[in-house]
Amino acid sequence: MSPTTNVQEDRRSSGLASAEERHLRIKKDLHQKLISEMDLSTIGSLSESEIRDEIRRGAEQLCLRHDDLLSLTEREQLIEEVLDETFGIGPLEGLMRDPTVSDILVNGPKVVYVERGGRLTKTDVVFNDEKHLVEIVRRIVGRVGRRIDETSPLCDARLADGSRVNAVIPPLALDGTLLSIRRAGKSPLLTQDLIEKRAITQEMVDFLAACIKGRVNMVISGGTGSGKTTLLNALSAFIPEDERVATIEDAAELRLQQPHVVRMETRPPNIEGEGAIGTRELVKNALRMRPDRIVVGECRGSETLDMLQAMNTGHDGSMTTIHANDTRDAIGRMEMMVGMAGFDLPIWIIRRQIASAVQIIVQAARLSGGVRRIIKISEIVGMEEEVVSMHDLFVFKQTGVDGTRAAQGYHYCTGVRPKCLERLEEAGLGLAPELFESRILTSRPQAEPPSDAEEPRNGDRLWGLFGRGKGEGTP
Template identity: 50%
Template sequence: MFKQFPRRPDQAEASVVPLHANAGGQAMADRRSDDPRQSTSEERELIAFLELKGRLHEALLDRLNFAVIDKIMPDELRREVAGLAEEVLAAENRPMRGPDFQRLVDELLHEVLGLGPLEPLLADPTVNDILVNGHSSVYVERAGILERTPVRFRDEKHLLRIIDKIVSRIGRRVDESVPWVDARLEDGSRVNAIIRPCAIDGPSISIRKFSKMPFTMEGLVAQGALSEEAAGLLRGLVRARFNILISGGTGSGKTTMLNAMSASISDRERIVTIEDAAELQLQQSHVVRLETRPPSPNGSGAVAQRDLVRNALRMRPDRIIVGEVRGAESFDMLQAMNTGHDGSMTTVHANSARDALGRIEQMVSMNGLDLPLSAIRSQIASALHFVVQLSRMADGRRRVTAISEITAMEGDVIAMQDIFVFRRKGVSADGEILGEFTATGIRPRSAEALAAAGINFADSHFAVKG
């Protein structure tokens, strides 16, 4: 299983600062960089311990037989790695306590089989985002709040090796000629990586983790993202095949909401999804997932979202779901919604429902088509029925801030009315945003169409409470 084996190029830098390093160790590292004169015996001991770990990682990786490593059971692999680690420690006459030895074996397995120091963060269900700002600075987001971790890479080469490992799995590359890349992990988590010369302070990775348990509308209600009445309306709109635009800023929960709403789609419908990086977790059985492709190193072979939207129209879809519209595909999406593909949904980056329509309008107008503004707005008004606006607030919580109905054109302006809104009432002593999600008292004009689809709401459903 193990023998003296030539090191692969991507194992050039395998050692890593231990994931279990505590905040005190991080603070000591920071003090060392600020004033070397403040070095203490404790700091020197920490440095020596980290250097020993680096040598052990390299020595062990030198001896791994990668030709058979994927055929070995995990428990057997762990025993063999532990045995090799014991050999190296004995040769250097350096004893190690049991817990530290187990951590060493864990870290080596992470390096060989996974993404090194990122593995425990990826396995932590409380972590939503992982943000690597250079090899010595790693942050995570938990419950909407950013916090720094003691996780570190050994050096920049080690971080670059992990980036290459991520992107090579899906046939992509990143180098000085193309210094950024969008990718995804095997579990669907979205990854963006950028390196020098664009990343001035060193390579950076942003990972938006893919929830293993997709959010449901019930779960969002329980978290306070919206009210049960609003959730009921959204379920009805999806079942009745209204076209819906989900709008919000970065990290506001647009994809989460799209996943939750899609659960109301009938299992008897054919759905085609189109994304830059596959994130949607649709539960239906009849789903065709399409993903864009970046250009090859010679600049050819790119597949844009617009190409996929056009192709989707030939695939006999009942609904088309575009993960996010960013450009020319917006026009084709509107055309699909206007030509029989009712019940389609998409998302867009915008800070309000009105801004969302403005962004769609802008994207269509930049499409090279010589269309008057009134014609573009008329297309939008007839294609889209509702806009769901989300926001990530100062306390880190993600909430639906408005559900707005597009009613008609009034002159050259698209008329809208809010059906449900989140009304802020203040901030608590611990910084939590206080407020409530409430109906505005306006009954949607689409109530008759909902009733025709067998979905009836009493007038009290849209009444202002309190």
């Protein structure tokens, strides 16, 4: 590359930087002048739309002073940014209005990523400086009654539209404030939407719907962003409308589709470090509220013991989510979290409690390319000596990736007849035997189910995938 080319590129870069700096400087000056010239005594008598119109008129008049520096397009962009700065969440307001954005990830004042269609891309959104970013974060969490400062540098909150926010400020964040916003859709996804996206099949939905109507206790496990809450919201449509459902969450994300839902949310400690109300206290309180079912948004600690107790004491049909990599790993996670309750319980008692309380575990996963799939539905069938026994009913087999690195594969039925069918039949929810025949449940790609079945471990019963007639393979 010639020296002349390098000089031209340096000039172009410096020109872009100076233009950006000029835009930020004018926006800052405009914002400060608007605030200083506002008649605050009249704001209380105006609606938000009227205040917005007044500020827009004032901003347009102030922009005329920079008529020689700003084009019409730049002025309009500047006015919108000032309005976002005054009423919204600053530079992030445009991303919040974009329906294609599912996650907003801020790594300091100059680095902002978004997720669209399961893929992360860097944006050109920037904040003025670290102070500006912290101010926006405090505005976000302050609107929902939370706080974040040097004494409490972590915050997990929920926006009015249901989006979940997590923020970390210095000194815990070493390279600048960290902010992540998980957007909530305008309307919750239904099971039909999940079927169309090939996240699940109709046969799997039919089985899970019968389990929910038949008051079978269920745990949905998976990693971060795998779609656990989305699936829980979708499956809640099958809860009968004449039942009272109590939900408990750290940051309320559930949007159950029932008319009789009582919602509770944990409370962080106040500035003196007191007054915290955790999930465990709310689960205990929910037992006194005459619920038919209890739904815990996520079990991540000692509240798991209380959740299992609720499932074992007449609150059949309760559901929760946990973080785990597999349905079998979910049992180990529950064992560990029950141990966090502080009781010195023998492991065989904990496992017997789990085997008695939970019947179905559904595994959700976020695969390569951002593809979300229900990769396994397993049933706990009891104890074999001191080990929890379970078998897989439906499985997703990944066969590879496409040209965009998105995971490809198919769901198949293992051919095992669920033990809970007897309970469902007693409730008048009998399912056709053909539903559990060993076969591929999706049409693409055309491939044979795996023949190298996994070896049994930890007392699991794993049945062959082929040669099962109707009704065969019953444990």
